[in-house]
Amino acid sequence: MKVLFLSPPQKEKAFPSLGIAYLASMLNKNGHDAYIHDGADSSIKEMIRYVGKIAPQVVGITMNTTNRFEALELAKIIKEKFKIPIILGGPHPTLVPGQILKNYIFIDFIVRNEGEYSTLNLINALEKGKDFSKILGISYKKDNEIFHNPPSLPIGNLDKLPFPEWKFFDLKKYAKMPEFTYKEYPHGSIISSRGCPFKCTFCSSNNFWGYKIRFRSAKNVIEEMKMLYNLGIRFIYFNDDNFTSNKKRAIEICNLMIKEGFPEKIGWQCRAEVNIVDEELLSWMKKANCNMIEFGIEDCTEQGIRWFKKSHTISQVKKAFDLCKKYNIKTKSYFIIGGDHETKENIEAKKKYINELDPDITTASILLAYPKTEVFEIGKRKGLWDDDIWLKNLVGDRYHSNAPIYAGPNLSYSEISAASADILYNWMKKKGYYKFSDNIKIAWDMLKKGDFKK
Structure with a gap:
């Protein structure tokens, strides 16, 4: 399945977004086709153009408290323009998943806490049209009802995770x-x-x-x-x-x-x-x-x-x-x-x-x-x-x-x-x-x- 991970636009960003780099790497190692567009030195218009170029089947967006409205604006435009599932992850949606799903109808899923295995399981289910109710660590809407599945267990052996996918990052964009x-x-x-x-x-x-x-x-x-x-x-x-x-x-x-x-x-x-x-x-x-x-x-x-x-x-x-x-x-x-x-x-x-x-x-x-x-x-x-x-x-x-x-x-x-x-x-x-x-x-x-x- 083709998946695009985004981080919201941000000027003078110091480092690539490792969270979505881990997710992309996990998906690519398991037979999916994952891409990244980090928001360093980008505008929302530029990011929307990139979504159109890649033509993903699913978009995942990382969000924290300070950039929540940029992330939500990006998600809303993508939903209106491309009509594809939107997944949110990161610290802020992890802490207030119900509030986001209730108030922003264009958000379909939230992956809570560590996302590597929960995201992989969710993408597998979306690709095969399977039920989401058994996937740990996600919140979602179904028939106007919000569901919070049990949390995923913390990943015990971090060595088993693939290294982050760095090939999508232009290192010249990051502020010193x-x-x-x-x-x-x-x-x-x-x-x-x-x-x-x-x-x-x-x-x-x-x-x-x-x-x-x-x-x-x-x-x-x-x-x-x-x-x-x-x-x-x-x-x-x-x-x-x-x-x-x-x-x-x-x-x-x-x-x-x-x-x-x-x-x-x-x-x-x-x-x-x-x-x-x-x-x-x-x-x-x-x-x-x-x-x-x-x-x-x-x-x-x-x-x-x-x-x-x-x-x-x-x-x-x-x-x-x-x-x-x-x-x-x-x-x-x-x-x-x-x-x-x-x-x-x-x-x-x-x-x-x-x-x-x-x-x-x-x-x-x-x-x-x-x-x-x-x-x-x-x-x-x-x-x-x-x-x-x-x-x-x-x-x-x-x-x-x-x-x-x-x-x-x-x-x-x-x-x-x-x-x-x-x-x-x-x-x-x-x-x-x-x-x-x-x-x-x-x-x-x-x-x-x-x-x-x-």
């Missing part, structure tokens, strides 16, 4: 991320594990992937790195929630990178928790040419860290950043502005703390309430919004990136937005990005990509 904007070669990404055991108040990752971490083997990860290298990719971003959560496996991956000679060929970057990295691990990561580690710090006080339900302490943050400096690994810190604990005094303390921590890159994101997160439920209990908020195009001071801001009881929405921009400007000023012409590109990219409003 600020932290390695000086690199002149293509970059790609790898997901080496799925799942997150933590329960951060602002995050919905485990609602999608589950709380149990499932790891690909080190050998399997290295094989994918070889494939990407042969495609011309020279910088890899590990898009795991926490690449180092299994220290033994992380060291094994680094060891295999060294044996394959990757440190002279490929640089890489990952996310980690400050309470996991230590001398031994960082020593291996440096030998394997890890250029940067990202840390979710979120706040500079124990009270704030507890409110966000992070697993680390303030002392562990300082130790991790000092160790990274010792091994000459760059750091990127994530901070969040907002929450019940947030005050003007805390924001000033955060500014000072970031300067003392001295990360190479930092963000100061506005606290947004995404579906099914604890922050969203807190706001709902306080009467700030209800579940129908996702049907609205959210613009104005109370919203950012088409999601509601949770400012907390002590600050206004405008104060939260201003603080986010001010913290980032203060850090840029300290780094000297406002002084030197060769840093203007980095500074401008950081201003555009930081999750704040001016």
Whole structure:
């Protein structure tokens, strides 16, 4: 069956959409004819023309909360013009499948959570005209009634999945991320594990992937790195929630990178928790040419860290950043502005703390309430919004990136937005990005990509 997977139009997209690349690869390995058109640097008109060129029998569209209306507009036009089944997948439809199927008649199916096997089973059923009621992990409409089949089981052996289908991606279309904007070669990404055991108040990752971490083997990860290298990719971003959560496996991956000679060929970057990295691990990561580690710090006080339900302490943050400096690994810190604990005094303390921590890159994101997160439920209990908020195009001071801001009881929405921009400007000023012409590109990219409003 001919299937086309789409991601909505997006300017300055950093990486190809791995989710639909996995789906296309799974279908192609099982006798179907799958294509991809990623929305990087595209318009809806261009994407519709591509649909007409490929003439698929089914279209699948990936959707998240911030791009939901672009995805829905794309789906509506395709349904009206081509009269073919439309499947939605991704984080947002996974979390609110009933709301989408009820309110958007042009959506036929939703694949929830991990989509590889559910999508394959659904396409097989569509091709053969079979019943959908036994397919795990899907929601659908039949005779004006909405059905939610039982969830699919998390994929236990990730090594069995085929590598993502990269042949459809034009690597020249993807924007360079600020932290390695000086690199002149293509970059790609790898997901080496799925799942997150933590329960951060602002995050919905485990609602999608589950709380149990499932790891690909080190050998399997290295094989994918070889494939990407042969495609011309020279910088890899590990898009795991926490690449180092299994220290033994992380060291094994680094060891295999060294044996394959990757440190002279490929640089890489990952996310980690400050309470996991230590001398031994960082020593291996440096030998394997890890250029940067990202840390979710979120706040500079124990009270704030507890409110966000992070697993680390303030002392562990300082130790991790000092160790990274010792091994000459760059750091990127994530901070969040907002929450019940947030005050003007805390924001000033955060500014000072970031300067003392001295990360190479930092963000100061506005606290947004995404579906099914604890922050969203807190706001709902306080009467700030209800579940129908996702049907609205959210613009104005109370919203950012088409999601509601949770400012907390002590600050206004405008104060939260201003603080986010001010913290980032203060850090840029300290780094000297406002002084030197060769840093203007980095500074401008950081201003555009930081999750704040001016």
